[in-house]
Amino acid sequence: MSESTTAAPDSSERKTSEISEAVIRIAGNSQDGIQAIGGFLARLAGRSEQDVMTFMTIPSTISGGPSIFQVRIGTGEILSSGDEADVLLAFYQHSYENHINFVKKSGIVLYDSDHVEPSEEHQKNYRHVGVAVSSLTVEAIGGSARDKGKNIFALGLITRMFDLNVEKLKKLIAERFKGKPESITTTAHNAFDAGYAQDVGNLVDLYEFEEPDGKLSNQVVMNGNEALAYGLIAAGVRFGAGYPITPWSDIMELLRRELPKYGGTFMQCEDEIASVSMAIGGSWGGRVAVTGSSGPGIALKAEAIGWAIMAEVPLVVVDVQRGGPSTGMPTSVEQSDLNIAVFGGHGDSPRVVIAPAHVEDAFYTAIEAVNIARKYSVPVILLTDQAIATRIEAFAEPNLKELCQDISPDLSAVADHKPYDLDANDGITRHLAPGTRVASGKYPVLTGLEHDEMGHPTSSRELHMDMQTKRRRKLQALRESFPATQVYGPDEGNILVVGWGSSQGPIREAVDRMRGAGESVSAIHIRYLNPLPDKLDEIFSGFHHVVVVELNDEGLNGYGQLAQLLRAKYADPKIQSICKTDGLTWRIGEIVERIHGFEAAQK
């Protein structure tokens, strides 16, 4: 907690401190509804013009198991979900024992005294407050409280402690249970009131967030999968197909539910091969379509993506990366699908790969992906990850009226048509959707065989070379249009940290912290992973070391996947790697430590 002022203690020795941000970690079992507490807090922050970021771990088994939800709320910009917790709320002994180390020195440990036996050792280091959460919940609302109500009781407790807006929270609770019997909302409100009534202020400090500066008004709050799916809808996507797999499934479920309102359809297929094929068919039908998956499903789609590259059909493929290979770590984060995204095909198969940096960015990147696919008639792989997928962030409400696009097919007749025109601008193909009349009476065929300009098979070596060049050239043209890569921090110094995807926030926060301590560190974020932007070497030349920080293994050659790409492109031995595969996002302290370790090794 960043405390700015400490108010004078009142007569009963309690004090209220004004803080700019707080990290609250709630630890319990997945069936306790702790995700719901986190969700309420995040949404409240969004409504209160505060910035927020969440982090959660979910067991990969259905029957549940230990789970946490962490919320970081603050008045300023929040870049990561926080390394250390100011407050831990532990429901069980295992929650207490496994998470107490994440609490800041002199932080607060709230625990359910019905289940947790605090250790004497820990009591020396942390302020402990026991509340009989389980029995008090039963007292307030009846029932067994084994699974239900405890979470809302705990929400009341936290609300009291941080002087959060009771009215707004109760409204959020009511909205959540809208459409359910009235009694459910009443019971939830009772649990909330009972929690709120616990005078924890007798035992610990009470906190109050600083007044927001008004910069964060009009926010929406959602997770990355939602942002991405809504971005696709805003972009005009009206058709897609998929097969369930965590953490991609949320996106397909959302599209299945929402697209019918727009006259669109999302199909659940028999497998990933069918779904990518169906999406490509839809794209040819005139509807730039989406398919997606996570790790194993992306591998299955590879052959068809190769076809779409050869036939030059627009397509968006979402890959919500998780721990791999194989079934791997389905509910953990990794950035280990970069190789399959960039190279996952047979033959020379240039495609576009872009990665969003955070939840808001997932919304805009989805729109960009659709527009690139459409304009360059090429598959675009939208490489997001489990961390972005599941975390909740508040961000400025997009101007939907301005952003929403209509990309319905144009079926008006043409005089003549040559789909694979070698003289076309930048080598970009434009297909006609079936139903389009070609007055010359000569119709095109889309094919995966090497073809002539009309799409008819050829075994001409010259044509193969020309078409291969055409497919590459258009992506080189795309690269020309990339915005210049911005350096976070000065463009000269000792260390340049290079990151991609969801690591952007933690990397920036680490850079801020190190610069604050007088170190010479800057960062760049690479959003376009294929083709890579040009002129990175000019940026690299301003630094003694270039360190690529990514969530994948250093591999047999000692470099992570992006580091390998950059080394291949620039052949610069200065490019080094910092990798990890513990299934968790980067903590700030961890990045700082690893960079210090790297520096020490250079000496």
Add this chain to the structure above:
Amino acid sequence: MSKLSFGYEALDRTGDLNVGEIPELPEDRPALKKKQIAADHPTWCPGCGDFSVLALYFRLIEKRKIHHEKITTVAGIGCSSRFPYFVQGHGTHFIHGRALPYATGVSLCRPDLHVFVFGGDGDAFSIGGNHFNHTARKNVRLTYVVMDNWVYGLTKKQTSPTSPVGFKSKTDMWGAVDPPINPAKQAIAAGATFVARSTHTNPKHIHEMMDAALDHEGFSFIQCLSECTEFYEGAFDAANPRKGGEFNLVPEDHDVTDQDAAIKLADEVFPGKFGILYKVDEKSKNAKEQEINAKFQAKVEGMEDWEILQQNFNRMK
């Protein structure tokens, strides 16, 4: 913080090519002639059964007055699957075994088109076997003609899922040992709503089957025996009266809506009966999805797309 490097752009249609005149269409467009429908000269071996399927597709287009822009032909990979190159119309030569899901995407996005899918027995029942079952059970509106030659033609004589036991191929040099799939029987069991059997040696019959398939509101499947003269000569002689075989039609008293009777008929020892074995009216996938859409669209009537999306965003504040 909104940043979009790649926003919407209106795209040119066909670049420099689109400068010519686009003639107005006459009120009553005449049916296309065979010459106008034929595209590349087929690359099939002389005598290949696939020629007659192509010829009958042309006849269907002519007779049913399907115009160029509406001709939508999709195929996977195999000798038979080269079909789309030979047809002057919109076509796709997709990957091995996945023509059905691809065609499903087209069919669902474009209710104004009737998609025809052509392919071989390996494409349909081996690599694409699961897609066949699911497309059939979902009753997607399209016509699937499998040119069944009981062998892998393109890859030069390996055992196919329809090769009869004893067939000597390059992968079963002593004769195939596994029992073959019966395509018509499998289609019925999978939930197909139109299942017919025909053979390349009876052009009139193929035409009748395709004509009926075109009118079917759902998934229509035609198993068309199509001899591979190169690798399985004489495979269907028993169904060809000119070779001393028998071509027997489905009995007139067969009830095409009776699933048990249809399966029994499909299961008869080769050459069995030809014609429509099974046909029922069930809602197509396309119709079911349209119903779902109509229900949801009624709730947002008169709203612009961005306003519908705004409703969701308002709930996330």
